[in-house]
Amino acid sequence: SQTIHQWPATLxxxxxxxxxxxxxxxGTSNPNLYWYRQAAGRGLQLLFYSVGIGQISSEVPQNLSAxxxxxxxxxxxxxxxxxxxxxxxxxxxxxxxxxxxYTFGSGTRLTVV
Amino acid sequence: xxxxxxxxxxMSVQEAETVTLSCTYDTxxxxxxxxxxxxxxSRQMILVIRQEAYKQQNATxxxxxxxxxxxxxxxxxxxxxxxxxxxAMYFCAxxxxxxxxxxxxxxxxxxxx
Numbered sequence: 001s002q003t004i005h006q007w008p009a010t011l012x013x014x015x016x017x018x019x020x021x022x023x024x025x026x027g028t029s030n031p032n033l034y035w036y037r038q039a040a041g042r043g044l045q046l047l048f049y050s051v052g053i054g055q056i057s058s059e060v061p062q063n064l065s066a067x068x069x070x071x072x073x074x075x076x077x078x079x080x081x082x083x084x085x086x087x088x089x090x091x092x093x094x095x096x097x098x099x100x101x102y103t104f105g106s107g108t109r110l111t112v113v
Numbered sequence: 114x115x116x117x118x119x120x121x122x123x124m125s126v127q128e129a130e131t132v133t134l135s136c137t138y139d140t141x142x143x144x145x146x147x148x149x150x151x152x153x154x155s156r157q158m159i160l161v162i163r164q165e166a167y168k169q170q171n172a173t174x175x176x177x178x179x180x181x182x183x184x185x186x187x188x189x190x191x192x193x194x195x196x197x198x199x200x201a202m203y204f205c206a207x208x209x210x211x212x213x214x215x216x217x218x219x220x221x222x223x224x225x226x
Binding site for chain 2: 034043046049059088090094100101102103104107109
């Protein structure tokens with residue numbers, strides 16, 4: 001069965017520091033991968049999605065970037081964090097697991113101080 | 114553009130009773146997928162149930178079932194025999210193929226012991 005791993009679970013970073021969040025998927029090949037952000041008490045906002053290695057689409061211009069160096073690996077990065085980057089970040093994959101599925105990782109709570 | 118509406122910001126139900134969360138959506142497409150996700154305080158997005166639009170039969174998963182009315186563009190979630198662990202935010206979501214999910218604003222469900 002397909003599983004999605006996301007780490008770290010919690011991260012506290014100072015303003016201006018770099019960021020790297022990683023997401024990997026197991027049990028499937030060529031998944032569509034997504035990064036979402038959820039501010040406290042709000043809905044989910046799509047940040048990036050990828051349909052294949054090296055193929056990244058950005059939904060919202062911002063201080064963040066994404067990369068997909070391998071088929072089942074999706075990385076969210078920033079060179080210099082801003083206070084406004086604080087939030088809850090969720091990785092997701094979509095594809096077929098017998099039925100069409102859209103599954104989320106466990107999330108990363110990022111606090112920029 | 115697709116929109117998803119959850120008209121009940123908050124709901125409460127007595128433990129062991131049944132509760133129904135409403136969701137309506139707007140789309141001009143005929144082939145799509147609908148999901149209900151549960152987000153507990155841990156903030157992980159957990160898939161509760163999914164429905165393919167081309168299937169007339171309502172999906173069921175143990176105590177969770179949906180009432181899918183395609184013509185009315187309605188997708189309600191029924192939780193039977195409510196348990197304390199069902200307390201969470203519930204999000205209805207729409208997607209067409211491997212595209213981004215469109216979420217409703219969520220319904221906060223409280224279980225009264």
